[in-house]
Amino acid sequence: MRWLRGKNWVEIITLGVAIGTFIVAFLAAHWSAEASTQTDEREKKKELNDRYLSALERIGSRNRDVRMGAIYILEGVNGEGSSYRLQTTEFATAFLREHAPKRVDAKLPMGELSLKERRRYCLRDLPLPDVDIAAAMRLLSRRTPDPEEKPDLHNTSLALLHLGGAPELSKANLSGSDLRCTYMPNAQLQGALLSAAWLQWADLSNANLQGVNLRWTNLRDAKLRNANLSGVNWDHTQCPDGTSSENDKTKTCIHHLGQVDEPLKKPSPAS
Secondary structure (H helix, E strand, O other), rough: HHHOOOOOOOHHHHHHHHHHHHHHHHHHHHHHHHHHHHHHHHHHHHHHHHHHHHHHHHOOOOOOHHHHHHHHHHHHHHOOOOHHHHHHHHHHHHHHHHHHHHOOOOOOOOOOOHHHHHHHHOOOOOOOOHHHHHHHHHHHHOOOOOOOOOOOOOOEOOOOOEEOOOOEEOOOEEEOOOOOOOOOOOEEEOOOEEOEEEEOOOOOOOOOOOEEEOOOOEOOOOOOOOOOOOOOEOOOOEEOOOOOOHHHHHHOOOOOOOOOOOOOOOOOOOO
């Protein structure tokens, strides 16, 4: 080896030690960084798990403020950890089914209502949803949905909710639910089940209702301007203009959407 000729062996050994030390230091730094990353990931998972379990303990509280706190914790966990999304959706929907069941004694006004009467009914006669109910719906409507999710909200009372933005409720089971006077423009409801639901005076303008089941649904005076209505099941649907889909030769409400006045935008605790 020509490069060794004339070299002092002490220099050669010193150089070898220096190179070896550099390699060892480099590998140690790499392993340390990798170990630190793994530790950080474990700590993050543990923190998320602790927060998740804390929320589950609180959500059953009789104190509404405690339940609100639990819902906010779940929303934070849902945003940070994809592994909790399915569980969070299941708990939120179970919470809504338990705390916001559809009232069997709810009275519907009879006959056609004037604009003034509609405003009075939606803004005065209907009670605002409880803040924890509105918060749970906000959690669901703002989440990133899992392809396998089918949120079960059947027979729930969600009247007068104000869900701005583009609420994500695709594939949700809202059959038999009370959605009167809800404000949900741009809602993503494709593939949802809304059979026998109450949607009177609801604002669903620009909503995606592709493939939605509206069998026996009451859409009287609902606002569907510019909504995507392709593939909708119109079986025995009460149309926005008060007629029945069964009385139209197409068996749909496409020609009976009516011209509804401006939406009733009373903000609810979900806004």
